[in-house]
Amino acid sequence: MSGAILVLEDGRTFTGDAYGAEGETFGEAVFNTGMTGYQETLTDPSYHRQVVVMTAPHIGNTGVNDEDPESSRIWVAGYVVRDPARRSSNWRSQRSLDDELRAQGVVGISGIDTRALTRHLRERGAMRVGISSTETDPAALLERVRASSEMAGAELSSEVSTGETYVVPAHGDKRFTVVALDLGIKTMTPHRMAERGIEVHVVPATASLDEVLAIEPDGLFFSNGPGDPAATTDQIALLQGALERDLPYFGICFGNQLFGRALGFGTYKLKYGHRGINQPVLDRTTNKVEVTAHNHGFAVDAPLDAPTTTPYGVATVSHVCLNDDVVEGLELRDEAGSLKSFSVQYHPEAAAGPHDAAYLFDRFIQLMAKEA
Numbered sequence: 001m002s003g004a005i006l007v008l009e010d011g012r013t014f015t016g017d018a019y020g021a022e023g024e025t026f027g028e029a030v031f032n033t034g035m036t037g038y039q040e041t042l043t044d045p046s047y048h049r050q051v052v053v054m055t056a057p058h059i060g061n062t063g064v065n066d067e068d069p070e071s072s073r074i075w076v077a078g079y080v081v082r083d084p085a086r087r088s089s090n091w092r093s094q095r096s097l098d099d100e101l102r103a104q105g106v107v108g109i110s111g112i113d114t115r116a117l118t119r120h121l122r123e124r125g126a127m128r129v130g131i132s133s134t135e136t137d138p139a140a141l142l143e144r145v146r147a148s149s150e151m152a153g154a155e156l157s158s159e160v161s162t163g164e165t166y167v168v169p170a171h172g173d174k175r176f177t178v179v180a181l182d183l184g185i186k187t188m189t190p191h192r193m194a195e196r197g198i199e200v201h202v203v204p205a206t207a208s209l210d211e212v213l214a215i216e217p218d219g220l221f222f223s224n225g226p227g228d229p230a231a232t233t234d235q236i237a238l239l240q241g242a243l244e245r246d247l248p249y250f251g252i253c254f255g256n257q258l259f260g261r262a263l264g265f266g267t268y269k270l271k272y273g274h275r276g277i278n279q280p281v282l283d284r285t286t287n288k289v290e291v292t293a294h295n296h297g298f299a300v301d302a303p304l305d306a307p308t309t310t311p312y313g314v315a316t317v318s319h320v321c322l323n324d325d326v327v328e329g330l331e332l333r334d335e336a337g338s339l340k341s342f343s344v345q346y347h348p349e350a351a352a353g354p355h356d357a358a359y360l361f362d363r364f365i366q367l368m369a370k371e372a
Helices: 038-042 097-103 114-124 138-146 188-194 209-214 234-244 254-262 359-368
Strands: 003-008 013-020 024-032 050-054 078-080 107-110 127-132 166-168 176-181 198-203 219-222 249-252 266-283 288-301 308-310 313-321 327-333 339-344
Touching (some): 013 097, 024 138, 050 114, 114 266, 166 188, 176 359, 219 359, 249 254, 254 266, 254 327, 288 327, 313 339
Parallel strands (some): 078 107, 176 219
Antiparallel strands (some): 166 198, 313 327, 327 339
């Protein structure tokens, strides 16, 4: 293996071995605490322009297959691991992770102290980073890191969205039709809806309200996705138009942030974000605690203990993170208290992750059936 260096924008430098493709890459350095599910993480479009540091020390043990990707390609800008598996061992494995990273041109680094790097990011916050197996001078790489793009202010959903509408048919009898705005959607999300009898029309992030309404949907869904929600405007206008027409809405992750902004709340960048499959969240509507999968660097700024009157109804915080009190979900109800729309900041599709939040898809069914 050839050598490689990792340089953060504050100058902190790590030296290790090249992993994956050789070359140079830049992005926002973030860490993921999941011990499993690296293939789903790599192919999650929400990681576009991010260099992912895996806190679990051993990565690549189960190899790569063609069944588990959450999109058509790897989206991470770079990959950082401590001890990559020398060989993969799993009955579903079709090739090694190293080979897959190399085939898709993903530059990485291995053999570094990922615990020290993670602690640094927790203390200093997520920041820009560069990885190179061609540059040997950290000072030269640092200059290029500081000249690279920042995540704050970046509109990225249009870069990861589908180019044209496609339909995921309902399994068995069709019960409802839902339009899913693809802001970086994961494959498992429409699959979870299809399992419940929903025909899902996945539309580009640039779709207009007229195009959405022309499908005559029973509900509207906004997916996860990358970038700064404050840099997004057209999708918020679309959502506000849908809320004005009382079209039931369900959003996850980026869709939660856009729901918050559509209701009049602000959003802000977290110091180092939530990324992993073990985040505890309280559902305040049931007082149950869920272990949930997260991937977000921005959050909604909404009052935790007071309802907010909006032009579309009364909004409340429905879910909260038990680690840091970050808003993890929103509800919109009418004057009679009936649920109109809702969203969560995490990933209920469980790819990868626990299944505690699967009930949210059933809640969407109840909402469209006027049973919520």
